[in-house]
Amino acid sequence: MAPNAFGFYYLATEILPYAKGVFRFEKCDKGDIVCPSGAKYKQVDTFSSDANWNDARAIVESQFMSMCVDYNRKKAGALTGVAITGGASKSRAIQQAIADILGVPVFAAGIQTAEGVDKQALAMPAYGGAIRALNQLDIPLDASTKSKPDSAVSYVLQHICRTNCNKHAVYAQALDDFEFLRDFASRTSISS
Structure with missing residues (x-):
């Protein structure tokens, strides 16, 4: 219906x-x-x-x-998944609406740290866009953080929501x- x-x-x-x-x-x-x-x-x-x-x-x-x-x-072509960031992306209802309407799995962008995945990272959309631009220009990315110069940071997508068929x-x-x-x-x- x-x-x-x-x-x-x-x-x-x-x-x-x-x-x-x-x-x-x-x-x-x-x-x-x-x-x-x-x-x-x-x-x-x-x-x-x-x-x-x-x-x-x-x-x-x-x-x-x-x-x-x-x-x-x-x-x-077929959409295979959606990565979401920002404040509204933390809403379980919005996550599920995206999965159900678009019919794809939903992922949250985050930063992998020694403590786990940080999905609360500030300005993730801008950060991700900058990283993608650097990769397209073949500029090596120094992924070390200023607060912990010896630790590498990796960016991950974590699966957070499935489609209700x-x-x-x-x-x-x-x-x-x-x-x-x-x-x-x-x-x-x-x-x-």
Whole structure:
């Protein structure tokens, strides 16, 4: 069974999709928007209690489903995993949403120390980007830390979350409708 509501939140003008505004859609037998699956939706100002949906859930799901749509459009091959960093990545609910919506294992980036893996390392995304850039330029990386000059530091990905196949199937089934409604929101936003 596919989700019964979708939300799109573009507080500033977004580039992909080109849109601005907040758009909420609920599945409804008498809805005037017919999606590729044949499901009918209506645009609403707020989610009804019947939809059993809320803006927080819709924001998270919308972001990850948009990633699916955009990745699929690039035809870049099968996604095999996702590495996450930063504050929100520590949320178990967000970790599971990523795994279930994208349908891939989720890994946390960290620094391997003598005490174990430190996933709390500051600025891991920037650090990882810098390391990747150095590797591409064939510049040797001095991985020693300033606090412990004799110890080497290695960067690791630690598996933290598996996909719930049943939930992923629900999201995969809803992806065409999601993309249709996202495009509808973009067209509506441009014309207003």
